[in-house]
Amino acid sequence: MKKFISDNNAPVHPSVMEAMARCNEQDRNSYGADPLTSEAIDRIRALFTGEPDVYFVTTGTAANIVGLAGLLRPWESVLAAESAHINTDECGAFERLTGNKIIPVQTPDGKLTPELLAPFMATQGNEHLVEHRVVSISNVAETGVLYTKDEVRAIADFCRNNGLYLHMDGARIANACEKLGEPIHALTEGAGVDVLSFGGTKNGLMMAEAVVVFDRAKTDGYRFLRKQMMQLVSKHRFLSAQFLAYLTEDLYLKNAKAANDACHLLAEALKEENMPLVNPDSYANILFLDVDDAFVQRLAQSYPLHSEGGHLRMVTSFDTTKEDVDDIMQAVQNAKNDK
Amino acid sequence: MKKFISDNNAPVHPSVMEAMARCNEQDRNSYGADPLTSEAIDRIRALFTGEPDVYFVTTGTAANIVGLAGLLRPWESVLAAESAHINTDECGAFERLTGNKIIPVQTPDGKLTPELLAPFMATQGNEHLVEHRVVSISNVAETGVLYTKDEVRAIADFCRNNGLYLHMDGARIANACEKLGEPIHALTEGAGVDVLSFGGTKNGLMMAEAVVVFDRAKTDGYRFLRKQMMQLVSKHRFLSAQFLAYLTEDLYLKNAKAANDACHLLAEALKEENMPLVNPDSYANILFLDVDDAFVQRLAQSYPLHSEGGHLRMVTSFDTTKEDVDDIMQAVQNAKNDK
Amino acid sequence: MKKFISDNNAPVHPSVMEAMARCNEQDRNSYGADPLTSEAIDRIRALFTGEPDVYFVTTGTAANIVGLAGLLRPWESVLAAESAHINTDECGAFERLTGNKIIPVQTPDGKLTPELLAPFMATQGNEHLVEHRVVSISNVAETGVLYTKDEVRAIADFCRNNGLYLHMDGARIANACEKLGEPIHALTEGAGVDVLSFGGTKNGLMMAEAVVVFDRAKTDGYRFLRKQMMQLVSKHRFLSAQFLAYLTEDLYLKNAKAANDACHLLAEALKEENMPLVNPDSYANILFLDVDDAFVQRLAQSYPLHSEGGHLRMVTSFDTTKEDVDDIMQAVQNAKNDK
Amino acid sequence: MKKFISDNNAPVHPSVMEAMARCNEQDRNSYGADPLTSEAIDRIRALFTGEPDVYFVTTGTAANIVGLAGLLRPWESVLAAESAHINTDECGAFERLTGNKIIPVQTPDGKLTPELLAPFMATQGNEHLVEHRVVSISNVAETGVLYTKDEVRAIADFCRNNGLYLHMDGARIANACEKLGEPIHALTEGAGVDVLSFGGTKNGLMMAEAVVVFDRAKTDGYRFLRKQMMQLVSKHRFLSAQFLAYLTEDLYLKNAKAANDACHLLAEALKEENMPLVNPDSYANILFLDVDDAFVQRLAQSYPLHSEGGHLRMVTSFDTTKEDVDDIMQAVQNAKNDK
Structure with a gap:
């Protein structure tokens, strides 16, 4: 088997497999009402300064869509780079499952900036058009490039000033953090991100991603949305076990x-x-x-x-x-x- | 940990864990383009007489909704027992994700019969009402009771005579087969079922279910629907490995x-x-x-x-x-x- | 042409036709930015004690769905009599267009009561189930019977005590008011209704209904929802003219x-x-x-x-x-x- | 009132008002089961060479969405100019009501060409992406320009060669026909259009548009879709009367x-x-x-x-x-x- 095609082709990291095997040693309550899940959530929370809500799901597409769905009312839209995974690579899942619209923004390199976003604010409040509510960026971007902490912050400031939420598709957020030498908090919550898809599968997990909802975006609705989006796995502890291993010794x-x-x-x-x-x-x-x-x-x-x-x-x-x-x-x- | 609360509280069967560990020994193509997936699909096909299409997903809710979505046009409905899991226990996932309507049928014991279904045929063809297109039954039913082969056949005949499809939520189909002494083929394809949710998670798997689409219902659309429904797991081979173990030595x-x-x-x-x-x-x-x-x-x-x-x-x-x-x-x- | 089949078979009242002809005498701004529309809205507001928002639409189904859509988040449901028009007679429009679920309640006569609704409160807060958020009643009910002011009040009190909204399908609300000798305010806003479909077409208009959103349910979202639901008619003044005639000299x-x-x-x-x-x-x-x-x-x-x-x-x-x-x-x- | 702002600001043509008044002289069956409706449909059919199905609706947005909805399966998309009304001016109605995706195509002048469409064919058949199924063009385009008969034909040929349908938003199709000196058949059915939104409201009607479904795209589903999309007006004869006047003496x-x-x-x-x-x-x-x-x-x-x-x-x-x-x-x- 040749490498370099996709980080999804790599195996599960041995520590993760071991953690899943250990998790199997006894009966446990289903649907997340188990001690491993609480522990995994606490471990994720410990990476941040607020007290985010955490929802484990099985795929990156699911993390993105559950995360975005909680931010949107029916007539609202997401601004994203034309090259964004949610726009190009999820078989229309976002539109089908949320019914909302993605506005693809043309970019030179796959990265949004306040300057690229500003023109879209001109039509806010007009009932003939969707109302933009969320900006979604991917870090690492689908084009391979990185947003620095300051670049994220600039977009977040733009969002706050315009009544928008900032969503980050972090399918490869660990790679971005490591490369930029920034802790995950600094590139996300600390830079003004409201909801993060915290990726795991492309970086050594089997199938586990976390939707991390920071304080400004928290709502009781997310737990219903995860279930409704078919992502409340019954033997949920096997998702939690993966994240526990993922966060053990970094x-x-x-x-x-x-x-x-x-x-x-x-x-x-x-x-x-x-x-x-x-x-x-x-x-x-x-x-x-x-x-x-x-x-x-x-x-x-x-x-x-x-x-x-x-x-x-x-x-x-x-x-x-x-x-x-x-x-x-x-x-x-x-x-x-x-x- | 006390037993008897849910079959989701049980562990993963050791053979399944071993199969997943073996599956991890090398890089593999993602999204199901790997040899384990082909083998698992072949193994499922071997249980039946036609050549069904098989799609692995992660939850029972997902199996039901992907399976049903492929059978329905926008104005069509599903007839199901009021007590059906798709009607009561999936947080409105069916309506949200497909946009179609479930017509809950009152039953004495949680089981549908041709007699209970017949009155609903009176309004077919009237554009003011949804057009019934699918009957969905669960075997084992949510009320614990079983449909015999003949009972399924009777409903299937009703469906064929009325231009309907028959869907079976088989979250516990193995339990039904074993109890009734029938091979899975006899209770499903052989009895006229068009699409089966072949359950695994409640019976020793970690998180894996299969949507089995029999000949009459096959369409190229299902592979798109699985992706769009966020169920095309990237390290897909870990779903296939579970089913391979599940079908090994019965x-x-x-x-x-x-x-x-x-x-x-x-x-x-x-x-x-x-x-x-x-x-x-x-x-x-x-x-x-x-x-x-x-x-x-x-x-x-x-x-x-x-x-x-x-x-x-x-x-x-x-x-x-x-x-x-x-x-x-x-x-x-x-x-x-x-x- | 025989009578008694449907009140939709009746003509448009001559005063209404005249008002529409008068409305045609000059160019007017489109999409409701015209003086007739303001006047019609004011006239409807004058019937009530708060200052409701008013949105004109073309069909009763549209009035119901726009009105309900503004009250619901994706995981929430509507409790309605099994015989309700929204459940039985709109070709699944509600589910298709909002994605939410209707929970049909069995009733002896087509009317809901607090006693019939109470059992549904037992499961609130459980993420495996939809969260009930709206009760919808029709006055006149589809079974021909009437809710008195006190009966509506009792349901409204139940709704307030349980965090629900009360919606009324008033396709024939004028008939109910006249028969019961109650002003429209008393049977709706005064009795605790949050959103009213104020019917006109069955009672002498050509095609015009009003969504009346009372204070507790008002939101800026409705004007977007009406447009998104394809109900923002361009020559909107011809809806307003109908309602103006409808409210002239009672x-x-x-x-x-x-x-x-x-x-x-x-x-x-x-x-x-x-x-x-x-x-x-x-x-x-x-x-x-x-x-x-x-x-x-x-x-x-x-x-x-x-x-x-x-x-x-x-x-x-x-x-x-x-x-x-x-x-x-x-x-x-x-x-x-x-x- | 100043002119030139919008053709929606113009009055209803006097002949149309008269036809509506005449239509009001007696009781008539509702929901289109009346002689005027049959006559109006026949009159539209007489403009074409096949025997298209015809569905009257109240707004241009509705005509577009009902027309498109009948051509799409859940995972399929519409290719349209970025400037298309369905993409920019309908408050996300298409995505909300159908759940499908619009792929906005960048154009120099608001018009699509086979050359602009061709690159999108490269990804057909890939389940990670939506499957393109419909091309939608507007004639007159939103940028004011016209498609000639040959330009429509070229796109239609492209569509046939690639398994796509061709939809035309003809909110101003009469203006295009008159300007180009082409009968409506030549610019639509004759040039390979599959579904036409035949506009009326911007050209002298009050509120009436027709969805015209040509032979290749006909399906029994449209009559259900119109009802489900809240566009089956009860006093339907008042839509038909408008079109009858519209087609009388050209x-x-x-x-x-x-x-x-x-x-x-x-x-x-x-x-x-x-x-x-x-x-x-x-x-x-x-x-x-x-x-x-x-x-x-x-x-x-x-x-x-x-x-x-x-x-x-x-x-x-x-x-x-x-x-x-x-x-x-x-x-x-x-x-x-x-x-």
Whole structure:
């Protein structure tokens, strides 16, 4: 099995598997009324300064949609980068399941800014149009690039000034934190995020994500929404066990560091080969190459990869090794020389 | 931890945990494009005579809703017993996520019959009313009772004669099969079921259910619907691994037998104590007692249980032992004598 | 054209047609930004003691759904009589367009009471179930019977005590007011109703209903909801003109009186013939007869009528005359004697 | 009242008012089971070569959404120009009421072409993404420009080749037909359109639009969808009467000609003044001016107008006169000279 296609292809981290096995030693109340769940929630809360509500779900799409659904009334919309996962990669789940509208914002690099958002405020209050209520950003963005703490803060300030909520799709938030050297609090709650999809599956968990609802956005409705969205797993303790392991001895950051380090190795090697990196200066564990179809196909013979937005994508995981990097670089060189 | 509250409180069967651990030994393609998934689908297909499509999901609610969604156009409805899980116990997920209507049918015991369904056919074709398109039954029913093969067949015939589909919520279908001595094919596809929620989680899996779409109901739309309903798990192989273990050496039937046998022991003991069983003649692993609130509260001191529809519910699992039965019977006697 | 089938078969009252013609004399701003609309809203407000918000729409189904949608969050439900128009006669519009669930309550006569509603409060707060938030009653009820002011008040008190809103489908509220000798305020706002569908079309208008949102339920969201629900008519002034005529010199009550008086004549005549009236003691302009299919068919030869819930329905309108009553009674006698 | 703000501000054409008055002379069956409705449907059918199904509704938004809803399964999407009314001007009605997704396509001038659509075909069949099923175009487009018969045909061919349906928002289709000198059949059914919103309200009707479903798209579902979408008006004959008048002696074309001629006068006058017309070469009854905010405000003192997409909009109606054009041109000159 070749690496670099997706961080979803990586295994579950051994500590997580062990935690799940330990969790199985006895009967436990279902639907989250068990001690492991309380402990996991407390552990997440301890990362933040407020007392956020925490809801575990099974997929990143579910985390995003449950998180957003709690912020929206029927006539309200979400502003997101055109390239956002919620807009492009969830088979219309958001529209189908919430009935709300996503307004795709054109961006140069997949990142929103207050300047890009400002023009949308001109039509607020007009009943012929949806009322914008939430801004959603992804960190790491789908284009591989990162939002710094200050960039998030700037968007959050814009949101506060305009009566909007700020949602963060953090499917790879651990990678962003590790790369930027920021604790998770600083990049989320501390920077003004209202609801966070705290990703786990792409970083060593089996299937577990957390919706973290910070103080300003808390509502009793979320627990109903999670159930209604089919995400209240009956043997819920097996989601909690994953997050407990994830937060033990900072496994989430260690896994992210392993992936990010491998990605850095890869980036340097690609630069050395003068490969056209789309995001050479801002990345965590995803790189994009601006190469032509012929190159993609030559490479695919030894290394099938995923292309997105016209660019070849390379993703590292917590288990990517230096050997894996050497291996793909060999293939890259071959594909290049075959030209 | 006390037993009998819910079959969701039971652990994951050790063979299933082992299969999941084995599944973790290497990188695998995500989203179901892996060999374990193909194998698991083939294994399920082998239980039937047609070539059903199979979609793994994480919860029973999700299995029901994905399964039903594929059968319905916007103006169509589902006829179900008023007591059906989809009607009462899923926080309105069906209406929210599909937008369709459930027509709750009043029943004496939680089971539908052609006679109960027939009056609803009188209004078909009238655009002021929803058009009934699907009948949904649960086997084991939420009231603990079973549909025999002939009873399912009778409903299926009614459906065929009236242009309807038949959906079965089989969250506990293995228990029904084992108790009735019927292979799963006979109680489902063979009896005319069009779409089956093939339950696993309540019977020894961690979180895995299968939507099985038989020939008459197959459509390319289901794979989109599963994704849109947020049920296309990225590390999908961990769902498949559960089902593979479940179908190996008939684990699903063995687990069901253990639960059913314990339930039978319990039923006999309760009869001996002249306890008022609601479903003394038709049960697999669920019993209901028609007892007053005072009794429920006395029992709750040693044995907290779940009440539903005004009746005290006792559920056995694959790991319920004779000692567990003795234990609760002691508590029952105490509660009775305290009267 | 025979009468008594539906009050929708009656013409538009001449004063209303004249008002619409007058409204056409010049260009006017669209979407309700015109003086007639302001005047019509003021005229409706003058009927009440608070300052309700008023939204004109084109159909009764739309009035109900816009009115209810503004009261509900995604996981919340409406408690309504099983026979309620929103439950049975709107082709699933409520579920499709709001995504919320209606809980049909079994009633002896189509009317809700606090006693019938009380059991549903037992499960509030349980995330596995929908959270009941609105009680919806119809006055006149679909079964022809009336809620008195005190009966509405009792339900409203129940709602206040349980954190619920009270919605009234008043498609025939003018008939109820006239029959009970109560001003509209007394039967609605004064009795604790939160949102009213103020019907017009069945009582002499062409196509115009008003959603009246009383103080406790007011929200800025309704104006967006009306647009989103496709009910913000562009030449909106033609809805307003209808309501202005309706409220001029109490036309709404005069029309209702004509219909009710004709219905009373009919009821007395039917009683004289010993015809089995289902609602002999409580009616405004609708009567139901408990007659067999053979009778229905004999009558249908001269008088086709609508049957509902197994009963033959007779409806009077503002233009039903004594001659119309004599005419149908002759047909009833013939159908009876043919037996 | 000033003209040019919107064609919704114009009155109802006198012939239409008369037809509505005549329609009121007697009782008629409700919900479209009346002779006027049959006649109106036949009259519309006579404009086409197939035998389309016809459904009258009250607003343009409703016509679009009912028309589109019948073409879509839950996971499917509509490709439309970013500037399309369904995308920008219906308060998210499409997403809320159908749950489907609109994919906004960036265009230079508000018109789609096969070239602009082609890239979206690359991802068909991928369950992570919505499946594109319908292309929706507006003629007249929201930017004022027209699609010729050949341009529609080219898009329709693209649709047929790619398994898509073609929907046309024809809120101003009569203006397009008149301007291009094409019968309505040629610009719609004859050019491959599958479903047409046949507009009336902006062209002399009071509130009436028709959903015309051509042979390839016909389904029994539409009559249910219209009811479910709250558009089955009870006194339906008053919608039919409007369309009957509209189609009598080509009133729809005569009204369109009056509006188009006035627009042409205005365009020539504006060109003479060297005003920067956005669509100088392609228009029917809408012009856009690329002027700065200061100009807009100066003009607004005597002539308040609507701006859209950063451009000042001027719309003519069937009742716009040469005097009206002179009047606004005087104001334009004043605003220009004040500069």
